[in-house]
Amino acid sequence: MILSRKKYAAMTAILFLCALTVVSSVYTMTPLTEPLMQSLKINHTQAAGAASVFSFFYAVGFLVFGPIGSRFGNRRTMLTGLLTLGIITLAGGLVMDYSTLLLLRAFQGFFAASFAPNALTYVFQTYPERQRITAISYISFGYVTAGIFGQVMATILDYYYKWQAIFLVFGILYILIFFMMTWGLPKERKQASTIYKQQYWKSVIRLLKVKQLMYCYVITSVLLLAFIGMYTILGGSLQAAPYYITDIELLFIRSVGFIGMLLSLCSGYFVEKFGAIRILRGSLAISIGGLCGVGLFSNPLMITVMSILFVAGISLTFPVMMLLVGEWGGAERAAASSFYAFILFVGATIGPMIAVPLYQAFGFMVSCCLLAAILGFGSIFSLFIREKKKTLTRD
Numbered sequence: 385m386i387l388s389r390k391k392y393a394a395m396t397a398i399l400f401l402c403a404l405t406v407v408s409s410v411y412t413m414t415p416l417t418e419p420l421m422q423s424l425k426i427n428h429t430q431a432a433g434a435a436s437v438f439s440f441f442y443a444v445g446f447l448v449f450g451p452i453g454s455r456f457g458n459r460r461t462m463l464t465g466l467l468t469l470g471i472i473t474l475a476g477g478l479v480m481d482y483s484t485l486l487l488l489r490a491f492q493g494f495f496a497a498s499f500a501p502n503a504l505t506y507v508f509q510t511y512p513e514r515q516r517i518t519a520i521s522y523i524s525f526g527y528v529t530a531g532i533f534g535q536v537m538a539t540i541l542d543y544y545y546k547w548q549a550i551f552l553v554f555g556i557l558y559i560l561i562f563f564m565m566t567w568g569l570p571k572e573r574k575q576a577s578t579i580y581k582q583q584y585w586k587s588v589i590r591l592l593k594v595k596q597l598m599y600c601y602v603i604t605s606v607l608l609l610a611f612i613g614m615y616t617i618l619g620g621s622l623q624a625a626p627y628y629i630t631d632i633e634l635l636f637i638r639s640v641g642f643i644g645m646l647l648s649l650c651s652g653y654f655v656e657k658f659g660a661i662r663i664l665r666g667s668l669a670i671s672i673g674g675l676c677g678v679g680l681f682s683n684p685l686m687i688t689v690m691s692i693l694f695v696a697g698i699s700l701t702f703p704v705m706m707l708l709v710g711e712w713g714g715a716e717r718a719a720a721s722s723f724y725a726f727i728l729f730v731g732a733t734i735g736p737m738i739a740v741p742l743y744q745a746f747g748f749m750v751s752c753c754l755l756a757a758i759l760g761f762g763s764i765f766s767l768f769i770r771e772k773k774k775t776l777t778r779d
Contacts, residue, residue, distance in 0.1 A: 445497025465498020679752025
């Protein structure tokens, strides 16, 4: 399938918007702990559960929608999942009790998972090889930017309206993007193999025997663990002694993370110039250094600067990891990308569970350094990864 450059640009824009808004729902509850506690008369742990239940079912959904996409088509699966997500999210705007909130967040997370594993496969099936890294870069940019965008949107909407407004706004966005995808994304070409349809889990088992993919998955497991873990404890630290920063100042500190995320847009250029493996190792080193700096510096300005560095490293790592997983997955990349997304958001679920107890026991500085150590452990496996030869990536 050969399309014009403008058509591919439009397709990439739609996929970016979908990635940004869908993954934002992972983070919208993070800054709403206090409003939820006051509105629903629940404690801190219960309020945090609204975020955790989404992440858990989000991760589980990847294992379900991967094979569904292989059976019924990636585009069709993304469209169906997005429309369902939009309806469920709109219903969230009517929530008045905690149990209903948890139920809707669980359904939200499950159907939100219809996008990520199918988007990567869709790109490999639809885009020419030279344009894949660009599309993957923008999708990845949407994923990472969602970490800040979701928090900022939730904070602003809660400030001017109520926390329920975040569900109404995002529900409308999902339905609008559904129509954009319907008209803007062409059907993917049919797969030459029917392995996914008949033996999906056998495919997963075969992929788990590919050492290069296992190295990728180990690194993947610590990325959002460190990212969400740091941002979970950042607010509590800066709003306590000796800083006592305001909500607006905290919103600014979270927002400037966008600066670091812009680096992921250059990932295509960097990969072509230096190679995926060098960029992977370099970006991981940058993220580890930034995270250590966030913990070691006591000046809020320097903490902000180092957080930008940390986000920049993480943001650049994502598109490279997606590219490597897609390459090493080969004809079974749908299963490979599903498992990649599952592991990624299992890490996202575990991140706050690790970061909060560490913060309560050891404080912010030690917690950040320990999170950096976890990230460093995963990064060791980048030393064993090699890029797949071009002659082997043709399907």
